[in-house]
Amino acid sequence: MSNIFPTILSGGSGTRLWPLSRKHYPKQFLRLTSSYTMLQETALRLTGFNKPIAVCNESHRFILAEQLHEIGQNPTSIILEPVARNTAPAIALSAFKALEQTRDAILVVLAADHVIEDKDAFQNSVERAAEYAEQGKIVTFGIVPNAPETGFGYIQAEKGDSSALKIKRFVEKPNKSKAQEYLDSGDFFWNSGMFVMKASIYLEELKKFNSKMYDSALKAYSNATSDLDFVRVAKQDFELCPDDSIDYAVMEHTQLGVVLPISVGWNDVGSFSSLWEVLPKDENNNVKLGDIQSIDSNNCLVQSENQFVATIGVDDLIVIGTKDSILVANKDRVQDVKQVVEHLKGKNRKEHLLHREVHRPWGKYDSVDTGNRYQVKRITVKPGASLSKQMHHHRAEHWIVVSGTAIVEINDKQTLLSENQSIYIPLGATHRLTNPGKLKLELIEVQSGSYLGEDDIVRFEDNYSRS
Incomplete structure (x- = not known):
C-alpha cells in the first residue's frame, strides 16, 4: 500500500542493558540478535512500503542516519526531538510529516529496539491492521x-x-499472580507499543483529548528548520508538550481504539534475561558471545567484547564484559541493572554515557589509556571525512599515522602525512584533520595538558553542523 509510512521511534536509552547500552549509544544501535542492529532490523521489517520516518534524540542523529544508509533505507525524514517528551508528541511530529506526503497517510508506529522473529507474519498483520486503519x-x-x-x-x-x-x-506491569490471572483469562494481551492508524485520525483524537500537546507539537513542527538531512523542530515550542505516552494521551480515552492479537515471536529485549531467551544456546542452555569457555555452567549469558572469559560451576548468571566495564548478575535480578546506572550518574562517572569506543559522524575514537595529564586515543576517520576545524585551551596533541593518509591543517598551513609519520599540534593552535584517501585513516593521538575533557573544543567550522 503506497500510503503506508513506517514510523520508527528511536528515543529509548536501554538502561537495563548496561554496560552494552549507553545513553549516547543505546540498544537500538547495537547488534544484539543478528548481524544487523536492532534499528536496522526494524527498518528491514517493512521494506515493501514507503521509506521510514524516524524520530530520534538530537545526539543520535548521525548514528541513526548512517545505520539506515548502510542498509539502503534512506528515510523519508529524520525528525530531531530537542528534548524527550515520550511517544505521543513524537508520533504527532511523524503524523505532520506523513500528511505532507499524502492526506491518506497511514502510520505504522514501531519502536526501534524490538525483536520480531516471524517477519512474514508481522507484515501480514500490518496489512490487516491497515484495513482497519x-x-x-x-x-x-x-x-x-x-x-x-x-x-x-x-x-x-x-x-x-x-x-x-x-x-x-x-x-x-502486574505481579506474578496477577499476570497468571491475565494469562488464564484469555482476553489479556501484552502491550507491544506498536500502532497502525491514519495520521489524520491520530491528530484529530490527540487534539480532542490533549489540545495542549497537539498545539505545542504543531507549532514546534511548523517552526522547524532543515539541518543537513534532518528536521530540527523548534525547541521552545516542543518543550511545552506534556510528557505523555500515546496510551495515556489518546488510547485510554478514544472510542476508536482496537487491539489486533498477533503471534510473531515478539520480544522487547528489555533486559538480559529477555536477550538470553531470543539468542541461540549450547547444550547446557548457555549463550556465549565472544571468547568464552563454560565448564559445568548452565542457563547463563556470557558476553565479552575483548577478553577471554571462563565460567566454572555457575548457573543462571549474566556476565557482560565491555572494554571499560564488567557486569555480573543473577538472571532473576537483571531488572535492577538500572540501579547501577543511577549510581554512575550520581557519581558523575561517564560509563553510563559512553563506551570507551565513541562513534562520531566522521568515524570513531577509542580511549586506549588515560592518566594524570595525558590521554591516548586510537582515531579512525572515514574516507573523505574531516573533523571540525577547532582549537583547545588546555591540551596539546601528537598525531601518529598508523595507516592511510592524512591532511593536517595547523594555523592554515597544510601538511600531508602517510604511514609512520607524525605531527605536533601546540596548545591553542587552530587545526583540522582530513582523510583525503579512499581507505580508512587510522592514527594514534596522544593528548597532554591540564584538562582533557571533550568539552575543551572550540569549533570554527564543521561539516556536520555541530556547535
Whole structure:
C-alpha cells in the first residue's frame, strides 16, 4: 500500500542493558540478535512500503542516519526531538510529516529496539491492521502471551467476532499472580507499543483529548528548520508538550481504539534475561558471545567484547564484559541493572554515557589509556571525512599515522602525512584533520595538558553542523 509510512521511534536509552547500552549509544544501535542492529532490523521489517520516518534524540542523529544508509533505507525524514517528551508528541511530529506526503497517510508506529522473529507474519498483520486503519480505527498490536510475564504492560480486550477487538482497558506491569490471572483469562494481551492508524485520525483524537500537546507539537513542527538531512523542530515550542505516552494521551480515552492479537515471536529485549531467551544456546542452555569457555555452567549469558572469559560451576548468571566495564548478575535480578546506572550518574562517572569506543559522524575514537595529564586515543576517520576545524585551551596533541593518509591543517598551513609519520599540534593552535584517501585513516593521538575533557573544543567550522 503506497500510503503506508513506517514510523520508527528511536528515543529509548536501554538502561537495563548496561554496560552494552549507553545513553549516547543505546540498544537500538547495537547488534544484539543478528548481524544487523536492532534499528536496522526494524527498518528491514517493512521494506515493501514507503521509506521510514524516524524520530530520534538530537545526539543520535548521525548514528541513526548512517545505520539506515548502510542498509539502503534512506528515510523519508529524520525528525530531531530537542528534548524527550515520550511517544505521543513524537508520533504527532511523524503524523505532520506523513500528511505532507499524502492526506491518506497511514502510520505504522514501531519502536526501534524490538525483536520480531516471524517477519512474514508481522507484515501480514500490518496489512490487516491497515484495513482497519482505513476504516478510521486506531489499531494496536496485542501480543498473545505464552507466559505470566511481569515485565510488560497488558491490554484487556472485549469479546467479539472480529479479528481486531475493542479495547476494554490498559493495565500496568502486574505481579506474578496477577499476570497468571491475565494469562488464564484469555482476553489479556501484552502491550507491544506498536500502532497502525491514519495520521489524520491520530491528530484529530490527540487534539480532542490533549489540545495542549497537539498545539505545542504543531507549532514546534511548523517552526522547524532543515539541518543537513534532518528536521530540527523548534525547541521552545516542543518543550511545552506534556510528557505523555500515546496510551495515556489518546488510547485510554478514544472510542476508536482496537487491539489486533498477533503471534510473531515478539520480544522487547528489555533486559538480559529477555536477550538470553531470543539468542541461540549450547547444550547446557548457555549463550556465549565472544571468547568464552563454560565448564559445568548452565542457563547463563556470557558476553565479552575483548577478553577471554571462563565460567566454572555457575548457573543462571549474566556476565557482560565491555572494554571499560564488567557486569555480573543473577538472571532473576537483571531488572535492577538500572540501579547501577543511577549510581554512575550520581557519581558523575561517564560509563553510563559512553563506551570507551565513541562513534562520531566522521568515524570513531577509542580511549586506549588515560592518566594524570595525558590521554591516548586510537582515531579512525572515514574516507573523505574531516573533523571540525577547532582549537583547545588546555591540551596539546601528537598525531601518529598508523595507516592511510592524512591532511593536517595547523594555523592554515597544510601538511600531508602517510604511514609512520607524525605531527605536533601546540596548545591553542587552530587545526583540522582530513582523510583525503579512499581507505580508512587510522592514527594514534596522544593528548597532554591540564584538562582533557571533550568539552575543551572550540569549533570554527564543521561539516556536520555541530556547535
